[in-house]
Amino acid sequence: MNPTAWGMNRAASAALLLLLGACTNLTAVSTFATLGSNATSNTTAIDSHLPAAQERARMASPERIVERKQQAIQAADQVKVADLGMKTLSLYFAVLAQLSSDKTIDVKSSAASIAGSLKSLGVIEPTISAPATSLITLLLTVPLDVWRQEASAKLIDGANEYVLKLGVALKDFAENTANVYDLDISQANVYYRDLATRSTDPAIRVMLDEWRVQHIMTYAKARDQAKVLAQALTQIVQGQSDLYDKRTELTGAELRRLLARYQDDIFSAAKLF
Amino acid sequence: MPHAAVLAPAIADPVQPILDLVSSLIQSARAIDHFIDNQPNPYSPTCQQLRRKEQSIIDSANDLSELAIQQITESISDAVTHLQSNIDAATETIKQIASTKKAITIVAALLAAAAGIASGGTLAAVPAILTLASQVYAAVASANG
Numbered sequence: 559m560n561p562t563a564w565g566m567n568r569a570a571s572a573a574l575l576l577l578l579g580a581c582t583n584l585t586a587v588s589t590f591a592t593l594g595s596n597a598t599s600n601t602t603a604i605d606s607h608l609p610a611a612q613e614r615a616r617m618a619s620p621e622r623i624v625e626r627k628q629q630a631i632q633a634a635d636q637v638k639v640a641d642l643g644m645k646t647l648s649l650y651f652a653v654l655a656q657l658s659s660d661k662t663i664d665v666k667s668s669a670a671s672i673a674g675s676l677k678s679l680g681v682i683e684p685t686i687s688a689p690a691t692s693l694i695t696l697l698l699t700v701p702l703d704v705w706r707q708e709a710s711a712k713l714i715d716g717a718n719e720y721v722l723k724l725g726v727a728l729k730d731f732a733e734n735t736a737n738v739y740d741l742d743i744s745q746a747n748v749y750y751r752d753l754a755t756r757s758t759d760p761a762i763r764v765m766l767d768e769w770r771v772q773h774i775m776t777y778a779k780a781r782d783q784a785k786v787l788a789q790a791l792t793q794i795v796q797g798q799s800d801l802y803d804k805r806t807e808l809t810g811a812e813l814r815r816l817l818a819r820y821q822d823d824i825f826s827a828a829k830l831f
Numbered sequence: 832m833p834h835a836a837v838l839a840p841a842i843a844d845p846v847q848p849i850l851d852l853v854s855s856l857i858q859s860a861r862a863i864d865h866f867i868d869n870q871p872n873p874y875s876p877t878c879q880q881l882r883r884k885e886q887s888i889i890d891s892a893n894d895l896s897e898l899a900i901q902q903i904t905e906s907i908s909d910a911v912t913h914l915q916s917n918i919d920a921a922t923e924t925i926k927q928i929a930s931t932k933k934a935i936t937i938v939a940a941l942l943a944a945a946a947g948i949a950s951g952g953t954l955a956a957v958p959a960i961l962t963l964a965s966q967v968y969a970a971v972a973s974a975n976g
Contacts, residue, residue, distance in 0.1 A: 607900075614893060619886055629897055636904045643907035646914055653921045662928055671939040678946035698935055702928060709924040717917035722842060724910035729838075730846045730903045737853045737896055744860040744889050747867070748882045755874045763874070792838055799842060 584658035584710060586814040587801065591655035593824045594794045598648040603732055603787040604640045606780045608633050610738040613777070617742070617749040640731045647724050647794075650717060657710045658808075663702040669695035711805045718802040722795055729791035732784045739781035746773045786826060793820035846906075849899040856892035860885050 611633035615626035656662060673691035676682045682690045750770035754763040797820045804813040838844055863885040867873050 619890065622890060626893070633900075636900055639904045639907050643911055646911045646918070650914060650918050653918055653925065656925055657921060662925065663932075665932060665935050668932075668935045668939040672942055675939070675942035675946040679942075679949055702931065705924075706928060709921060709928075713917060713921040716920070717914055720910045720914040720917070723906055724914060726838065726842060726844050727846075727903050727906035727910060730844065730850060730899065731907070733850050734853075734896055734899050734903065737850065737857060738893070740857045741853075741860070741889055741892050741896070744857070744864055744885060747864045748886050748889065751867070751873055751878070752882060755879060795842060796839060799839065 588658040590817040591651045595648045595651035597790045597824045601641045601644050603783045607735040613742050617745045665698045714801045714805045725795035732788035736781045736784035739777045742777045790824045793823040853892045860888045
């Protein structure tokens with residue numbers, strides 16, 4: 559190759575750097591997807607559906623106790639299904655995060671190495687080594703960048719229907735678990751006060767009332783965790799919906815603004831457990 | 832307590848009406864709890880009667896909750912089955928991008944070796960050749976599974 563073909567001035571070098579900077583910035587997508595993956599990787603609040611159902615069976619009225627025990631057994635299978643759902647949703651966002659990450663297409667070190675070798679071989683002049691490195695980086699990055707942007711859009715497009723369905727169902731699962739804990743709170747009020755009614759001993763009544771309050775506090779804590787997860791999943795679903803709507807302009811400022819609105823709620827779920 | 836989760840109306844949530852109904856029943860049960868909490872004697876016959884009513888509300892709400900959870904788990908199973916194929920396709924793309932990056936690395940190593948040999952520094956070229964060889968070996972091993 560004629561070394562003069564590489565001859566370029568500082569203006570051309572600056573233009574190349576500008577072009578490189580203009581490559582796709584999917585940081586907002588990657589950050590949102592990473593948060594979504596982290597928030598759905600922990601199944602503690604989902605798993606708490608089982609003890610909620612078991613407590614319901616323990617305190618059930620005599621005529622419903624067999625039915626509630628059967629439902630508590632089924633709850634174990636329901637939790638397994640929901641856990642698989644959480645893992646799948648987490649994997650979807652992990653894959654999207656990786657696809658949209660700048661690291662996936664980072665070839666700067668290889669480009670620098672190639673430019674250095676071309677300089678050693680005398681293909682390029684030492685004076686234009688820096689712009690040549692920029693050009694090589696650009697030439698290698700652009701096709702990879704287009705590739706990952708198209709692949710991100712394709713994933714968001716193809717998976718959207720099922721991500722929304724799964725996200726909504728998991729949000730409902732968490733919300734339902736919160737409801738069951740709320741019902742356990744009411745059931746504890748009925749159960750322990752009914753037991754206390756059968757005794758005339760004040761000490762026993764005090765002891766049963768303490769148990770009632772202790773159980774209620776435990777249920778309230780588990781309920782609140784389930785509600786935080788439900789809220790985070792709501793924001794994750796909203797974010798996915800925005801990603802789908804803006805899938806042809808994933809680098810846009812409006813999408814960055816939309817995704818930023820959800821991050822606080824999702825982050826609070828991610829750090830909760 | 833965290834604020835309630837509300838989805839945009841455009842996003843379908845067929846189970847939400849059942850969950851809302853359960854929430855309404857919870858509020859009714861809670862109102863009875865609150866009333867009993869404020870009685871001087873929570874074990875009085877009146878409070879006992881109220882607890883019978885509350886138990887009935889709790890049972891109805893739990894029955895509705897069971898209906899909801901069955902629909903929810905069916906939705907999860909269906910969505911997981913369909914979503915997995917999309918995830919697999921995207922994972923394959925990530926592998927292809929990684930392979931392309933590896934090919935670029937190999938080209939870089941090859942050029943480094945050539946540069947080392949051309950400059951007469953055979954010894955300097957050795958590490959680059961070793962790097963290239965190890966990368967080609969790894970790529971072949973990866974391709975062969």
